[in-house]
Amino acid sequence: MGELAAFMILSLVTLIPAVVVVTSSNIVRAALSLVPTFLGVTGLYVMLQAEFVAGIQVLIYAGAITVLILFVIMLTEGGTGVRTRQLNDQVPLGAMAAVWLAFVLIVIFTRTGWPTAAGVLPAYNVVAVGNAFLSDYVLIFEVTSVVLLVSLVGAIVIARRED
Amino acid sequence: MPKVLLDWFYVAVFAVVGTLMAVLPLVVVWLLAPRADLPQKTITYESGVIPFGQAWAQFNVRYYLFALVFVVFDVEVIYLYPWAVVFRQLGTFAFAEMLLFLLVLLVGLAYAWRKGALEWV
Numbered sequence: 001m002g003e004l005a006a007f008m009i010l011s012l013v014t015l016i017p018a019v020v021v022v023t024s025s026n027i028v029r030a031a032l033s034l035v036p037t038f039l040g041v042t043g044l045y046v047m048l049q050a051e052f053v054a055g056i057q058v059l060i061y062a063g064a065i066t067v068l069i070l071f072v073i074m075l076t077e078g079g080t081g082v083r084t085r086q087l088n089d090q091v092p093l094g095a096m097a098a099v100w101l102a103f104v105l106i107v108i109f110t111r112t113g114w115p116t117a118a119g120v121l122p123a124y125n126v127v128a129v130g131n132a133f134l135s136d137y138v139l140i141f142e143v144t145s146v147v148l149l150v151s152l153v154g155a156i157v158i159a160r161r162e163d
Numbered sequence: 164m165p166k167v168l169l170d171w172f173y174v175a176v177f178a179v180v181g182t183l184m185a186v187l188p189l190v191v192v193w194l195l196a197p198r199a200d201l202p203q204k205t206i207t208y209e210s211g212v213i214p215f216g217q218a219w220a221q222f223n224v225r226y227y228l229f230a231l232v233f234v235v236f237d238v239e240v241i242y243l244y245p246w247a248v249v250f251r252q253l254g255t256f257a258f259a260e261m262l263l264f265l266l267v268l269l270v271g272l273a274y275a276w277r278k279g280a281l282e283w284v
Contacts, residue, residue, distance in 0.1 A: 006175070028219075046171055055244050064234040071230040074222040130245030134257045141260065144242065145267035148235050152271040155231040156280050159224055 006047060014040030025083045031069045038062040052126045228280040232272075239268055 013036055020033040038061040045054035133141045207214045242264065250257040275281055 046174075052245065056241055059237055059241055064237045067230050067233060071222075071227050075224055075227055077221045126245050126248045130247075130249035131253070133242070133245055134249065134253050134260055138260055141242070142263055142267070145239075145264040148238060149267050149271040152232065152235045152268075153274055156228060156275055156278050159228050159231075159280075160278060 003047070006043070010040050010043040010047070012040075013037075013043065023086055025086065027073055027084045028070070030084070030086075031066065031073060034069070035062050035066055038066070050125065052129050055126075225280075228275070229283075232275055232280065235271065236268070239265075 017033040017036040017040075021030045021037065024030040024033065038057060042054045042057040042062070045051075045057055243261070246257065246261050250261065
């Protein structure tokens with residue numbers, strides 16, 4: 001009962017701003033509405049006991065992705081009061097595709113047995129992720145830092161050249 | 164209720180209380196405070212200076228570097244998170260691994276600093 005209530009609340013937190021994202025004519029408002037959507041999805045991850053994915057969702061999506069989108073808006077030539085038309089004459093076509101997709105998903109959802117595998121999940125799966133990073137996959141872990149370094153240096157080189 | 168979900172129940176309580184602490188003062192002010200609608204009150208607050216130009220202007224591309232530096236170190240935090248959970252059990256080796264990881268990124272930070280990417284002009 002409590003789980004259903006939590007799911008309902010989190011779904012509303014996810015869906016209501018998501019509608020604003022695709023309907024608002026103010027592009028900054030649309031971009032900012034992504035944040036509660038991402039946070040709602042974070043709550044759904046928590047309900048699935050996927051804490052690490054939930055942490056990534058907050059840091060990367062609600063943090064980094066939103067900041068990047070806002071910066072892209074800042075850097076684009078615009079002007080106050082720019083109205084973005086989110087709807088065009090392909091609305092009926094898109095609505096039909098969406099209804100069809102929802103229909104297929106509901107059919108799959110009701111027809112599948114959803115068998116659950118035997119065995120128990122660890123209480124906190126971050127421990128498993130951390131152990132894997134620091135023992136079996138340590139080389140990949142260290143190479144990741146080099147990848148991050150390359151992206152940082154590359155971005156600076158490209159952006160400096162523009163000046 | 165399993166212990167893990169109980170932990171998250173505290174998080175939910177914290178979220179609700181936090182939201183109320185933000186919303187309640189606004190409601191109380193809306194109910195109690197006297198209001199005067201002056202046109203000056205709709206002006207954007209800019210540290211006491213009367214704002215000029217439009218707020219929604221095109222920014223120089225060099226500001227994008229702040230976003231990129233932020234994203235890189237944001238991703239770094241993702242890796243710090245599982246490390247922080249397990250490094251007590253794994254001991255010195257795990258500590259050295261993370262030190263190496265941070266050292267590589269420190270090179271990036273030094274480069275960004277040296278190139279003036281952190282300067283707000």
